[in-house]
Amino acid sequence: MASANAVAFFFFVALLLPASLAQLSENFYDKTCPTLPNIVRAAVKKAIDSDVRAGAKLIRLHFHDCFVNGCDGSVLLVDAPGIISELNSPGNEGIQGLEIVDAIKADVERGCPGVVSCADILAQASKDSVNLQGGPSWRVLHGRRDSRIANKTGADANLASPFETLVQLKAKFAAVGLGTTDLVALSGAHTFGRSRCRFFSHRFSNFNNTGSPDPSLNPSYRQVLEGVCSAGPDTRANFDPTTPDVFDKNYYTNLKVGKGLLQSDQELFSTPGADTIAIVDSFADREGTFFKEFRQSMINMGNIKPLTGSSGEIRRNCARVNAARIGGEGHDVM
Structure with missing residues (x-):
């Protein structure tokens, strides 16, 4: 009987272990890198001061990271032997901000060498990007x-496409465990930043x-956009024509008057009978x-399948995996 109880206890612990390892924490770096929030915030502020689009670039990288294999920094990897970069995907065409991540990583490494993952840097930098441009703050896990x-x-x-319908967008969010409210809330990140004409001129x-x-596109707004895009398909237009560099609720007020820049934006309000309409109204x-x-919703997204415990590694260079040691295991600098 004692042996049976021991076996039962072993399996009980085994069932609990994965959930424990996957648990992210607000105080994960309290001892190993207590200055992390200050380091990242200062670096993000410096980036925004020199490029008002820096915040939007950083949060887009975090989004595109989490929707592929979870929030694991994989979007930052460049082509290398055995690695075909996610940056080659059409959904990442023209994505920017990699040099900003490199600068933040360098500052973090100076303060806390070999401790903080690139995936965590993206999560922290996204919060600061939002907050420094007028949006909310939260404790990053x-x-x-x-x-x-x-x-x-x-x-x-x-990766969600700017050409997709609401049904398609919902399916992609559901595939990573996010619901309709998450879809509408996270789409609000388009309250700042820019998009190239090739993604909405259709x-x-x-x-x-x-x-x-497109009948859901405000005619006068369409004329303005046509003027902007006359300079070419790679010309950029503001997501928010009212307060383009401030994180506020105007993304949603714009949707209500047909001024969502992307088809995928306007779908949230202009799809007949959609349950997203009431959420847009409330926001x-x-x-x-x-x-x-x-x-x-940012916390929910940041919890998508993170690598924790002994999985993965802490990259020295966010663009490349650490050099392999004998046996082919990734070198862990923790």
Whole structure:
């Protein structure tokens, strides 16, 4: 009987262990890198001071990281032997900010060498990017480790497209465990930043082979955008034509008047009978409601399949895996 009890206890502990290892924590770096929040915030502020788009670039990297294999820093890996970079995926075409991540990582390494993962840096930098430009703050959960592999195929399939319908967007969010409120709240990150004309100019004429413009696109706004895009498909337009560099609720007020820049933005409000319409209305009515849900949705997204415990590694260089040691194991500098 004692032996049977011991076996039962072993399996009970084994069942609990994965959940324990996957648990991220607010105080993960309290002893090993207590200055991390200050280091990252200072670096993000420096980046925004020199490039107002820096915050939007950083949060986009975090989004695109978490939607492929979870929040593991894989989006930062460049092509190397055995690695086909996710940056080659159409969903990451034109993605920017890698040099900003490198600068933040360098500052963190000076203060806390070999301790903080690139995946955690993306999560922390995203919070600061939002907060420094007028948005909410939250306690970032830490403890993610960096992947030693990339997944371009996953990036091709899993990243949301600006050309997608609400049904398609919901499916991609559901695939990573995020719900409709998460979809609407996280889309609010488009309250700052820019997009290239090639991602929305299909709305100007012959939309979906109708021979007419996208009917959900405000006609006067369309004329403004057509003027901007006359300079070429790689010209950038503000996501938010009202307060383009401030993190606020105007993304949602814009949707209510047909001024969502991307088709995938406007789908949230203009899809007939959609349950997202009421959420857009609530966020447009009260900025505090949006901020509250955005904070929670960022935490939800940051919890997507993190590598923890002894999985993965702490990369010295966010763009490349650590040099392999004998036996082919990744060198762990923890």
